[in-house]
Amino acid sequence: xxxxxxxxxxxxxxxxxxxxxxxxxxxxxxxxxxxxxxxxxxxxxxxxxxxxxxxxxxxxxxxxxxxxxxxxxxxxxxxxxxxxxxxxxxxxxxxxxxxxxxxxxxxxxxxxxxxxxxxxxxxxxxxxxxxxxxxxxxxxxxxxxxxxxxxxxxxxxxxxxxxxxxxxxxxxxxxxxxxxxxxxxxxxxxxxxxxxxxxxxxxxxxxxxxxxxxxxxxxxxxxxxxxxxxxxxxxxxxxxxxxxxxxxxxxxxxxxxxxxxxxxxxxxxxxxxxxxxxxxxxxxxxxxxxxxxxxxxxxxxxxxxxxxxxxxxxxxxxxxxxxxxxxxxxxxxxxxxxxxxxxxxxxxxxxxxxxxx
Numbered sequence: 001x002x003x004x005x006x007x008x009x010x011x012x013x014x015x016x017x018x019x020x021x022x023x024x025x026x027x028x029x030x031x032x033x034x035x036x037x038x039x040x041x042x043x044x045x046x047x048x049x050x051x052x053x054x055x056x057x058x059x060x061x062x063x064x065x066x067x068x069x070x071x072x073x074x075x076x077x078x079x080x081x082x083x084x085x086x087x088x089x090x091x092x093x094x095x096x097x098x099x100x101x102x103x104x105x106x107x108x109x110x111x112x113x114x115x116x117x118x119x120x121x122x123x124x125x126x127x128x129x130x131x132x133x134x135x136x137x138x139x140x141x142x143x144x145x146x147x148x149x150x151x152x153x154x155x156x157x158x159x160x161x162x163x164x165x166x167x168x169x170x171x172x173x174x175x176x177x178x179x180x181x182x183x184x185x186x187x188x189x190x191x192x193x194x195x196x197x198x199x200x201x202x203x204x205x206x207x208x209x210x211x212x213x214x215x216x217x218x219x220x221x222x223x224x225x226x227x228x229x230x231x232x233x234x235x236x237x238x239x240x241x242x243x244x245x246x247x248x249x250x251x252x253x254x255x256x257x258x259x260x261x262x263x264x265x266x267x268x269x270x271x272x273x274x275x276x277x278x279x280x281x282x283x284x285x286x287x288x289x290x291x292x293x294x295x296x297x298x299x300x301x302x303x304x305x306x307x308x309x310x311x312x313x314x315x316x317x318x319x320x321x322x323x324x325x326x327x328x329x330x331x332x333x334x335x336x337x338x339x340x341x342x343x344x345x346x347x348x349x350x351x352x353x354x355x356x357x
Contacts, residue, residue, distance in 0.1 A: 008051035015039045015050070016245030020237065033126060033240035034147055040248020045256065052246040058210050060239035062194040063231055064126060065211040067239075068333070069193065069218025070230045071304070071326045077223065079323050086284055086295065090328050093299055097122045097276040098336075101269040109265040111141060117340055119145035119266075122273050122301035123325075126243055127333045130211055135340060140254055141262050143247045148266035149273065153302035156274065161293070161314055179232035186229030193218040212333060219330070273301045291316055298324035 019039025020032035028034055043050050080087055101120035105111045111119065118132030125146040133139040194214040201213025221227050231239075251259075281295035294316040297307045304325040311318040 005051065008049055009053050011048070012040055012043070012050035012052055012245050012249055013241065015043050016241045016248065020241050020244065028151070032237040033244040034151070036241045036244030037143065037147065037248045040245045041251045044248055044251040045254055045259070050249045052242070052249045056242055057246045060242040061130060061210040062198050062214045063235055063239040064243065065197065065214030066190050066194045066218045067231045067236055068329060069215040070222050072219040072223045073228070074223060074225045076323055076326070079319060083320060083323065085288055086290060086298065087324060087327055089280065089284060090299070090324060090331060093276065093280050094122060094328065094332060097273050097301065100276060101272050104269055104272055105145070105265060108268070111265070112138070115141050118142050118336070120269060121332050121336050124329050124332045125150050127211060127329070128336070129247060131333070131337050135337065139247060139250050140258070144259060144262035145266045145269065148263050149270045149301060150303055152267070152270045153274065153300055154306045157297070157300060157302065158310060161310065177230055177232055179234045182229070182232045186227065189221065189227045189229050190218070190231055193221055215330070215333065270301075277301065294320050297321045304329070
């Protein structure tokens with residue numbers, strides 16, 4: 001494929017950066033990605049000739065993978081031992097919630113199997129868009145479904161806690177550390193995780209190699225205690241802008257009717273995910289005597305930063321919440337593509353052979 005014209009890429013990135021900046025002022029969750037996606041989507045739907053470089057996109061996807069892996073620190077290993085049962089429940093929750101939402105999106109909303117599967121996964125907004133696209137799903141529908149879910153969860157839960165617990169929502173923390181505070185040695189470690197992780201995953205044909213490979217290698221490095229480095233905020237924000245803009249550029253020619261349909265479907269799937277979230281929280285509270293609020297936030301299909309902030313604000317265990325979200329993201333990013341492939345192969349073997357003429 002020919003590389004897109006640079007002026008189309010520059011225009012797209014300018015719109016994406018502006019949208020991300022505006023979303024950050026409004027304290028939208030994942031502002032640089034969602035803001036960039038919405039701005040580029042509006043431009044594409046409005047008829048602007050926008051495009052994105054897939055090489056730039058691949059580099060920034062690796063940055064996101066390294067960022068996810070850096071959340072696995074040696075301290076988490078000790079906490080996992082204390083929370084082993086609730087962490088194990090994440091597997092069952094992800095399967096139950098994802099399966100129920102998949103049935104809703106596929107059977108009632110009419111999405112194809114691949115798009116429904118990755119749009120239904122309870123977490124990993126950017127990761128499910130990336131993996132789902134590679135598997136043949138509709139990136140536009142997956143992105144709209146996942147981003148709508150994130151926005152709805154972040155809006156619904158604080159109001160719920162405000163009504164029942166007196167919680168008052170506040171500003172969200174930035175993801176990453178300032179570039180000026182990141183030593184060159186740390187940047188070298190992070191770059192090595194991104195490059196080596198990508199090529200290693202590519203060599204073994206791992207699904208979504210650009211994000212999963214760097215994430216796994218970064219997780220190993222941080223769990224072993226070899227580094228505590230995290231990608232700087234500016235680089236994480238730039239990665240979100242590029243990824244969000246690339247998603248928005250896919251909406252060229254998409255009608256408003258399609259967008260309205262996707263958002264309406266997301267309302268139903270979000271309601272299903274939250275209902276299962278509450279059911280699991282109540283069941284685990286009864287079985288393990290862990291705080292219900294902490295369990296609801298730990299199992300909520302929302303963002304790590306946002307759910308952790310709410311946990312701090314209401315006085316529940318933020319480390320518990322953050323650990324569960326990191327593990328859930330890891331499980332979904334790694335296991336969801338593998339599970340999908342196994343299901344596809346099983347379905348292929350079960351299908352009857354074509355009739356002979």
